[in-house]
Amino acid sequence: MNAESLESQMEMLARDAREASRILAASDTETRNHVLTTAASLIRQRAGSILEANAEDVEQAKQHRNEAFVDRLALNDDRIESLSVELEHIAELPDCVGQISDTHIRPNGLKIGRMRVPIGVIAMVYEARPGVTVEAGGLCVKSGNAVILRGGTESVRSNSELAGCLQDALEQSDLPTTGAQLVPVVDRSAIDALLKMDRWIDMIIPRGGTELIQRVQANTHIPILKHLHGVCHVYIDDAADRERAVQIAVNAKTQRYGVCNAMETLLISQSRAQELLPELGIIYAEHGVELRGCPQTCQILPQTKLAAEEDWSEEYLSPVLAVHVVEGLDAAIAHIARYGSQHTDAIITEDEQAAQRFVREVDSSSVMVNASTRFADGFEYGLGAEIGISTDKLHARGPVGLEGLTSQKFVVYGDGQIRT
Numbered sequence: 001m002n003a004e005s006l007e008s009q010m011e012m013l014a015r016d017a018r019e020a021s022r023i024l025a026a027s028d029t030e031t032r033n034h035v036l037t038t039a040a041s042l043i044r045q046r047a048g049s050i051l052e053a054n055a056e057d058v059e060q061a062k063q064h065r066n067e068a069f070v071d072r073l074a075l076n077d078d079r080i081e082s083l084s085v086e087l088e089h090i091a092e093l094p095d096c097v098g099q100i101s102d103t104h105i106r107p108n109g110l111k112i113g114r115m116r117v118p119i120g121v122i123a124m125v126y127e128a129r130p131g132v133t134v135e136a137g138g139l140c141v142k143s144g145n146a147v148i149l150r151g152g153t154e155s156v157r158s159n160s161e162l163a164g165c166l167q168d169a170l171e172q173s174d175l176p177t178t179g180a181q182l183v184p185v186v187d188r189s190a191i192d193a194l195l196k197m198d199r200w201i202d203m204i205i206p207r208g209g210t211e212l213i214q215r216v217q218a219n220t221h222i223p224i225l226k227h228l229h230g231v232c233h234v235y236i237d238d239a240a241d242r243e244r245a246v247q248i249a250v251n252a253k254t255q256r257y258g259v260c261n262a263m264e265t266l267l268i269s270q271s272r273a274q275e276l277l278p279e280l281g282i283i284y285a286e287h288g289v290e291l292r293g294c295p296q297t298c299q300i301l302p303q304t305k306l307a308a309e310e311d312w313s314e315e316y317l318s319p320v321l322a323v324h325v326v327e328g329l330d331a332a333i334a335h336i337a338r339y340g341s342q343h344t345d346a347i348i349t350e351d352e353q354a355a356q357r358f359v360r361e362v363d364s365s366s367v368m369v370n371a372s373t374r375f376a377d378g379f380e381y382g383l384g385a386e387i388g389i390s391t392d393k394l395h396a397r398g399p400v401g402l403e404g405l406t407s408q409k410f411v412v413y414g415d416g417q418i419r420t
């Protein structure tokens with residue numbers, strides 16, 4: 001397909017989404033919830049064909065992708081069920097669309113408030129995880145937005161099956177199927193064409209590696225909500241409880257490797273390193289985790305590889321962990337500021353003052369005290385699901401759920417007032 005015809009196809013898709021967005025925005029909560037519960041039922045009914053399509057995607061990905069990527073791509077019976085359950089949870093969430101808040105009456109009698117409204121048309125550009133098709137589609141429908149889904153070429157078969165469930169659910173609920181469209185072109189130039197549709201698309205949400213984010217940023221004037229990489233830290237403080245520190249440091253890394261909220265760097269206070277690193281080293285070895293550490297870490301744990309400078313800012317998404325012994329809280333905060341990605345960082349401590357300093361001074365979208373970074377997730381935060389974890393500072397930050405997919409407009413009620 002030449003560039004002109006591809007751009008024409010993307011414009012038609014975007015214009016259709018704009019028309020659908022007006023209908024979705026005007027629909028009631030009951031209708032949008034019906035879409036979600038119907039889609040959940042269809043996914044269960046079609047689990048066999050979804051898994052068959054996914055198996056083909058996985059088999060192809062194994063030829064040129066690493067194990068962590070394949071893990072993010074793969075579906076199984078449990079993951080299929082969890083996608084259906086997520087849609088049902090989203091349906092159960094209170095509908096924020098149309099809510100009016102911050103109402104007040106001016107001296108002239110004008111009643112002024114702010115109404116929460118859908119953003120309009122959202123384009124989702126993502127890699128690997130086919131579950132994003134369901135999560136993004138479900139959240140957009142619930143919040144009254146139309147969504148254009150452009151998943152990675154490696155998951156094209158899986159995404160097609162899952163998007164089909166959403167579209168059939170829209171049709172069965174008397175809403176336009178163009179409210180949730182999957183870009184039918186695997187050519188990467190389709191992304192560039194889509195990025196030009198600023199007349200029809202209101203927001204782009206890229207989820208993937210740094211290369212994808214940079215490509216989107218460089219080629220569009222459409223506002224972007226970035227889901228950037230997660231270089232997540234756990235800092236074990238001087239005043240950390242031993243058992244709690246070990247449990248959290250192990251869970252944050254080993255519960256699942258190929259996810260953005262897994263710990264990638266362990267920071268440990270110098271006063272606790274000799275006590276805790278040997279125990280942690282044994283546990284990490286049992287899990288097959290490769291350690292890359294600072295010189296002091298290598299002295300305590302001889303099996304550790306000496307870390308290179310780039311290790312401190314690396315998102316491994318695999319059984320590899322950077323370990324750095326630091327002098328204390330100040331050094332830990334400074335390390336995170338220098339090398340972190342403003343995603344999720346945690347402190348393990350029984351010192352309330354240290355905890356509060358960490359919470360105030362670490363500038364990340366999620367900052368945790370005595371909890372695993374693996375909890376940085378829309379579902380775990382009670383949002384029902386998430387469309388991504390924003391590391392931006394404007395509009396939405398952290399896990400983005402329904403409210404993050406809406407904006408606000410002022411509404412003014414008068415009784416014939418005129419301005420003089």
